[in-house]
Amino acid sequence: xxxxxxxxxxxxxxxxxxxxxxxxxxxxxxxxxxxxxxxxxxxxxxxxxxxxxxxxxxxxxxxxxxxxxxxxxxxxxxxxxxxxxxxxxxxxxxxxxxxxxxxxxxxxxxxxxxxxxxxxxxxxxxxxxxxxxxxxxxxxxxxxxxxxxxxxxxxxxxxxxxxxxxxxxxxxxxxxxxxxxxxxxxxxxxxxxxxxxxxxxxxxxxxxxxxxxxxxxxxxxxxxxxxxxxxxxxxxxxxxxxxxxxxxxxxxxxxxxxxxxxxxxxxxxxxxxxxxxxxxxxxxxxxxxxxxxxxxxxxxxxxxxxxxxxxxxxxxxxxxxxxxxxxxxxxxxxxxxxxxxxxxxxxxxxxxxxxxxxxxxxxxxxxxxxxxxxxxxxxxxxxxxxxxxxxxxxxxxxxxxxxxxxxxxxxxxxxxxxxxxx
Amino acid sequence: xxxxxxxxxxxxxxxxxxxxxxxxxxxxxxxxxxxxxxxxxxxxxxxxxxxxxxxxxxxxxxxxxxxxxxxxxxxxxxxxxxxxxxxxxxxxxxxxxxxxxxxxxxxxxxxxxxxxxxxxxxxxxxxxxxxxxxxxxxxxxxxxxxxxxxxxxxxxxxxxxxxxxxxxxxxxxxxxxxxxxxxxxxxxxxxxxxxxxxxxxxxxxxxxxxxxxxxxxxxxxxxxxxxxxxxxxxxxx
Numbered sequence: 001x002x003x004x005x006x007x008x009x010x011x012x013x014x015x016x017x018x019x020x021x022x023x024x025x026x027x028x029x030x031x032x033x034x035x036x037x038x039x040x041x042x043x044x045x046x047x048x049x050x051x052x053x054x055x056x057x058x059x060x061x062x063x064x065x066x067x068x069x070x071x072x073x074x075x076x077x078x079x080x081x082x083x084x085x086x087x088x089x090x091x092x093x094x095x096x097x098x099x100x101x102x103x104x105x106x107x108x109x110x111x112x113x114x115x116x117x118x119x120x121x122x123x124x125x126x127x128x129x130x131x132x133x134x135x136x137x138x139x140x141x142x143x144x145x146x147x148x149x150x151x152x153x154x155x156x157x158x159x160x161x162x163x164x165x166x167x168x169x170x171x172x173x174x175x176x177x178x179x180x181x182x183x184x185x186x187x188x189x190x191x192x193x194x195x196x197x198x199x200x201x202x203x204x205x206x207x208x209x210x211x212x213x214x215x216x217x218x219x220x221x222x223x224x225x226x227x228x229x230x231x232x233x234x235x236x237x238x239x240x241x242x243x244x245x246x247x248x249x250x251x252x253x254x255x256x257x258x259x260x261x262x263x264x265x266x267x268x269x270x271x272x273x274x275x276x277x278x279x280x281x282x283x284x285x286x287x288x289x290x291x292x293x294x295x296x297x298x299x300x301x302x303x304x305x306x307x308x309x310x311x312x313x314x315x316x317x318x319x320x321x322x323x324x325x326x327x328x329x330x331x332x333x334x335x336x337x338x339x340x341x342x343x344x345x346x347x348x349x350x351x352x353x354x355x356x357x358x359x360x361x362x363x364x365x366x367x368x369x370x371x372x373x374x375x376x377x378x379x380x381x382x383x384x385x386x387x388x389x390x391x392x393x394x395x396x397x398x399x400x401x402x403x404x405x406x407x408x409x410x411x412x413x414x415x416x417x418x419x420x421x422x
Numbered sequence: 423x424x425x426x427x428x429x430x431x432x433x434x435x436x437x438x439x440x441x442x443x444x445x446x447x448x449x450x451x452x453x454x455x456x457x458x459x460x461x462x463x464x465x466x467x468x469x470x471x472x473x474x475x476x477x478x479x480x481x482x483x484x485x486x487x488x489x490x491x492x493x494x495x496x497x498x499x500x501x502x503x504x505x506x507x508x509x510x511x512x513x514x515x516x517x518x519x520x521x522x523x524x525x526x527x528x529x530x531x532x533x534x535x536x537x538x539x540x541x542x543x544x545x546x547x548x549x550x551x552x553x554x555x556x557x558x559x560x561x562x563x564x565x566x567x568x569x570x571x572x573x574x575x576x577x578x579x580x581x582x583x584x585x586x587x588x589x590x591x592x593x594x595x596x597x598x599x600x601x602x603x604x605x606x607x608x609x610x611x612x613x614x615x616x617x618x619x620x621x622x623x624x625x626x627x628x629x630x631x632x633x634x635x636x637x638x639x640x641x642x643x644x645x646x647x648x649x650x651x652x653x654x655x656x657x658x659x
Binding site: 155157158159160234240241242300303304307308310311312315362363365366369370372373 | 558561562564565566567568569571573575576579657
């Protein structure tokens, strides 16, 4: 099956190559990894007619137009709309999570077109503006980096899973300080495109998620971050928190298992160059981002953690070492006013769960379900801290440093899970 | 008279001992067959495991085995195949041993034992599978209930575990044809009782919950026009 898939993909890439015959040398490819609203897309691209360089916006053709994908192609000035027969599998409930096979097909198309850079954007088209695309690809085109990741303007309680887990783990393990490792908007240089595409060609990679910064770190490519004044509205698609963790944290842990040999060699972390955007914030935008009057109520989250502490002891004891269990027990007895989850404790808990995921200590669905109340405990702690937070960036830096400092703990437990069990 | 009683007893004793002794070669043959096939199975499983590891079988299987690993987390696909090979040899050994046992003795005891052996094996498999299912479901219910903030999560988990275990025990006893009617009746009463108890506890417990929830909604609706402070939203992603 896997061989057939690879053959089909290669065939598709060859066809793409023949079809295009590098009609866009030095140009830019913007890839949209999902089915998009064509009328909206055409309307947006009409405003791009004065683009200084040649741009091809590549997207999967609508299912009803797959027989004649070229029929949806359009041409406005320097901007071409290219619909390709890229199979988009049944979407997961989290529609905004791109499928690696679609990413790979878009990148193959960019390679075939001979693009100098490829920008992949979220299918909500929020970032499909000349300014946003220009901001994203500028450092790549200038040769400053091979991968440009976005920095979104976020509130104190936006992207909590990013803050709690994805960013700290990516930094500690792969040594790259990227704030949004699972961003849906990023730009890739022509030199890095083939390697990134190949990384998504294995069946295992196709079943997971694409972590561009991890791939860049593995291949020692330069990563930079750019401020992208774009706001995406992510929905949980009716999924509850444990299911959300399974969709996002599961693949993160699976990658940890796959690239163990790589991250065990990495020491410390490198800051990523951040370039600012020239775009100004309009009054209406700044008004809409005024912080609300009060923080969310942390009580339900802390209570969820305390309930789990009373009921999930048997399950947690399979995953966590005695010291962590004791610390969690102490934490659950704290009055809500002084409820604070220490960064080091949270970092070790995450590492222990990653190890249990690898060792298959218990069913992976159950494992991530048992992690949800702990994560809620962390969120509750963060909400309680919010009043006294000096600066979000400084606090986040502190948390990520705790993950880095506790990496030797992970390495030891990973190598000797039976011998090292504090 | 005592002499006659004594001789009758000694005769029947000798007869019984003789019958038992006639079973011994069969039992020995049975044990030998099981032992031999277990050893062969162990060797075959080892070879199969080595072969599958060399062929990167686990990696090739990829996502297709998620369902298997969910139920049996400690097993990798290659481990599972090797285990299957081992147990196939053991079952073959039992079958061969049983044949040897039957051939070496024509007594009714041997016949009865032989006819009962498959049932015993079936009951053992039912108990094993039931135990795994009970553990898995109980853990799933417990974690799910905790994530739903149910205060009686542990009770639900335990309830699920015992329901499955009771069902398994009843199935195993039924398979062995032990107390068929009684087991069926007892199981019906016990299982129905557990379900009724759970339904009553959830129903009665949720009455207050629904009342409180409605009260809260009413209060909230009444308070809505007032200028409540706007609460910042939590977004996980």
